[in-house]
Amino acid sequence: MRLKSTFWRATFLILSAAYLIPEAIFNAQLVSLIGLGTPEESALEQLEIYGRAISGIGVTLLIADLLPAKFYKSTSKGVISLLILAAIIWPTVYFGQKALVENLLIAPSSSQEREYAVLSAVFRDALAINALEVADLEYDAQEMKTSENLTFLALFGGLLYADETLADNLESHKKDIIKQFVQKKAYQDFTQHFQDYSALYDRLSGNYSEYAKGSNKYNQTLADIPNREQGYWKNVEQEVNQGWEKYQQANKTFIARAEARAQKYGPKIYQYHESTNRCSEKYKKYSQRSRKAKCIERLHARYKREIDKAGLGYVEPSYWLIVEDVSGLENTANTLLSGLLTGGLTTVMQGLSLATGGDGGIKDKRYKYTDDPEHYQLKILQHPNFQAQFKSETGYPMGIQTLTTFRTHNVTQQRIRKSLTEKGLTLSKNWKITNRNEFAQSVANKVKADADKQWQQAMKKKGLDLPINLDWDSFQLHPSVQKKIKLQMGDTYVHNIKSDWNQANFKRYVLDPNIEKRTQRYLDMIEDARQHFEDGEKYAEVGKQALRSVIIPPISMSLSLFLICLTLIKLPVKLVEVIKPNWLEGQRKSVTFAIKSLPPILLIILPVMLVGNQFTAQTNSPVNYFLVKVENASNSVFSYALRWTLHAQPVLHPMGLAFENKTNIYQNTKPFIHVLAKLDEQLPQWQLSNNQKKNMKDVIKGITRLTILPNVENTTIRIMNIAPKYQSGMHLKPGAYDIQVSANGYETYREWHQLLAGEQNLEVILH
Amino acid sequence: MNLKHLLTSNDICKIFSILLALILISSCSSTSKQSSRSKSTNDNSATQQQTSSLSKALAARGFYKSRLGNINYINAPQCANYQVQSHRGAVRHPENSVNALIDALDNNFDVVEIDVRVTRDDVWVVHHDAQTGRETGTVDNKRRKIESLRYEKEWGYLRIRDQNTGRLLSTLPPSFRQIASAFSRNAKSKQLLNIEIKTKASIRDLEMLDYLAFKLIGQGRYFYSSLTLKNLSRMRDINSSVFLSFIQSPANRSLAVLRNDLEKGAGADPIFLRNKSLLEDLAGVASRRYKEYRYDDVLGMAKLKKSLKNNYGLAMDIRQYGQRASKIKRLVDQQGIPIATYTINGQAYHAKSLLSIKSKSRPTSVIIDDTLYGFCSEYGLPEMKKHIAISGLSKRLTMLPQDLDLERLDQINLYFDSGLYPAIGDQLKSIGKRITALKYTPVILNTTAGKKEAGSAVNLSSEEAIKIELRKGSEK
Incomplete structure (x- = not known):
């Protein structure tokens, strides 16, 4: 087989060596975290995402190294090959791990398995905090942070889970273990719990201060009612006073209007009467009666035209006459006498009476007309249409003489009532300005209603429903405040909790009842609740999460450890190959295979053989017992892998911790992990x-x-x-x-x- | 017809018996008068006591009630150093009447302003409007133009009109001679008469006016003002030393406001109505061609100087003055001429505008339509002295704050029991005493939350770890 170029061999050597560091860090973090019991969700998320991301890199490197040399003919070709490979392998590994675990282990898990997982996790955690002591188990809770202990505990959950008979086995201890575990855990974190609880006082005392100020303000508002009432009353009287001013002004205006009309129309009316008299005198004879009538008619038409302009509507000419009662006996003589004596006044001739209809009154009434402007002004002021105009403009009749009369006038009462109604003051229909008491009561009602409304709005805004005047203790214990506290505290709330308790009372009234409650919840979850672990039931998610926490750590740990070891073991061979590429050339194939296979074989065998472990030292130790259980439940390879991990991991754990201490890689990748977590959300979308x-x-x-x-x-x-x-x-x-x-x-x-x-x-x- | 024929013997008997009855009633009433005299004396004494008590209570506030019923300052009023002129006499009486003049003098105004016109037969009369109608009326209800009527024949038809009731009074509007004599008889030593010449008068008429003023009032006790510069320049030629006040015509805007108010009917205020005739008087206003002629600038001042030479002043619309008070004040101070302000838009506007002007820019003189107390009380009140009154209005007077409106004493009793009093500025104010029986005792909470319980030791020990055997069937 052709070898890759030296450059690429060296590159892979360096990349492999470099990869070891983050992988070792992951491994150590995994052990440290899971080895202390069930971790926080966020910590678990970081660990999981980081681990999968790093293992993706590791597998990519492994496969890249296995690719034939032709993929690395040139640097650029090599880089492209590497990138393409990374683009395929990394997501496959990253998402694949999750998909495999979720689809093969978690999703199809039975309710029984989930229940076991919960129990296993609890026992593991109980062991971690020394709430549980397992016979013949050399676990020293006082030294829980040793690599051996941590490794053991990280795997212990998985081991327990593998024992199908665990539940039956621990039946009689379940309650005590859980109670002990919950209590120890709570007591262990007492300072933190009390600190959290103290924040309640800080919040509540601030709220009370605000509440007390509001309550005081409410009280002051009510105490201020007499002043407010006086203020309202002042406004009422001020309005009436101003109304009176306006009324007087209106009176003057109308007098001025009447006077202007009197000046304008007075002479015309006088002239009309004069002319009418002349007509009567001129056409005295009976034969001239029609000419007289025409003459009067003409004058009357002119009068009508003029008087229409006065804005009073049509006014009969007789309206302007001065009427006096006279005895029938003296009628004629007195008429003549008065005509002489009054100078300005002139007796209307009988002709007028004829023209304006009938002579009925002429016998006992005296009719006169005058040029006196005051008479016309008075008559205009008295005219119903003029008075109606006044009333329509002012709302009042003419002639109110004093402020006192105006103040108690019915129209004034109506106006005050209307104005006060607009201001929200309700008064009875019969209310009069003289009834101050009813007014005061109405103001008091309004002020109180406003204050109540304001109070209720403020309470609503705060989401509370509190009465006024509560002292600190009553405030704390009020159901509305308690409800709010309950919302904030959630499950940890206890009935009638007070925020100012000291440590002892906190423990007595809050922590201990919560321990009870929590214990009970665990028990509820475990006892007779298997059906609730079914998909869609209330404990399904809890069960799955527990399952993840008990079975993923052993798998991850073993895999990670194996990858590290494999890479580590291959490093010397790779180094030799960089320096001397064909060092195995000429060897027989079997020899070459043996040389190449030896390191992994040694890696698999040696840790178990050479590295001692307190938990498996005794043949009949519980751990060995569980490993047999695992072997029975699954297969011997899986069981051996666990045993191997149990032995090999404590050796590598310190190395990973040292790397992290030096590089802080795990710590520094935190911000990126969340981004990856979001990416992770793409995975389940398939389903x-x-x-x-x-x-x-x-x-x-x-x-x-x-x-x-x-x-x-x-x-x-x-x-x-x-x-x-x-x-x-x-x-x-x-x-x-x-x-x-x-x-x-x-x-x-x-x-x-x-x-x-x-x-x-x-x-x-x-x- | 003989009277005897009209009366029968029976009627005569009736008349006698009525006469007898009247005599009897008359004698009875004289007896009852005697018997009630002592009661009446007692009543009078009680009234006198009340009046005296009220006078003391007023005196403690720095005021006294004059014989005509004016609320007057005992000492000089704190009135921002204004020379205060009563426009057409006191507002409490028909304008330009003798009563208005006497009342204004009684009210201690520095100056009383009146308007004069000359009749066709060269008699100077006191009348603001060009014709009768608003200010005065005629008994025959006929309108007459002042400048066209003959005093000797027609003045007797005129009657003063009460502006509040619109009724004609029995008194005739005064001639200048009558008003000058009344001023001479009633004015205190430093009070002046401001004679506003409304007519565009001839030199001869002006000579007559000045002669009458000089003879009846005396040099230095009167001065002239006019909207017509020509009148004043002619008067300067006649009298080289008399003070002349040129009245700058009102601002266009003021006329528009006045017109608008009158059209709206807000002219209900008689003070507004007083200025109605201005719209007719000022040339061009009716046709809206009216143009403001300003003298409150350097050029205008030069014109005034040229026409009036010395001892003159300027009166102007407060609207124009208020817009650039400091500048105008600086200018007139440089010229050494006093400045007066007036308004045609109601006293409230004048008073408000004056209050908004900085003290150093205030005019020298103000022509107002108010009482001296009504105007000056806005600028400060005398310090109240301690005074004890036993009962009645006087007692209430001593209890009420400084800003009690002394011109509304009649309203005190109406409001006192409601915890209110009439205050300066047409207001009602609270006395501050609790009137209603409503009582509420407030609960005042400590706004700090209770303290936390003192820290305590806490026992966190738990039981021994539970020992278990995990290997099936081998529990220990």
């Missing part, structure tokens, strides 16, 4: 429906798509703590939402919901 894909995207973007599904039609759905209106499938940020669903004839539903990212379908049952 997902469109909806699931959409949901996945939402989860990645951190969007909640909310659809509320009530059991009745024609409901009104509102999300009370946000401004936008509810729409089916609306986008929200993950968080807490106050959801109200109402429908005619049903009791309104209102609850806070903590909504996670992704599609959230909320079924609401109205009763």
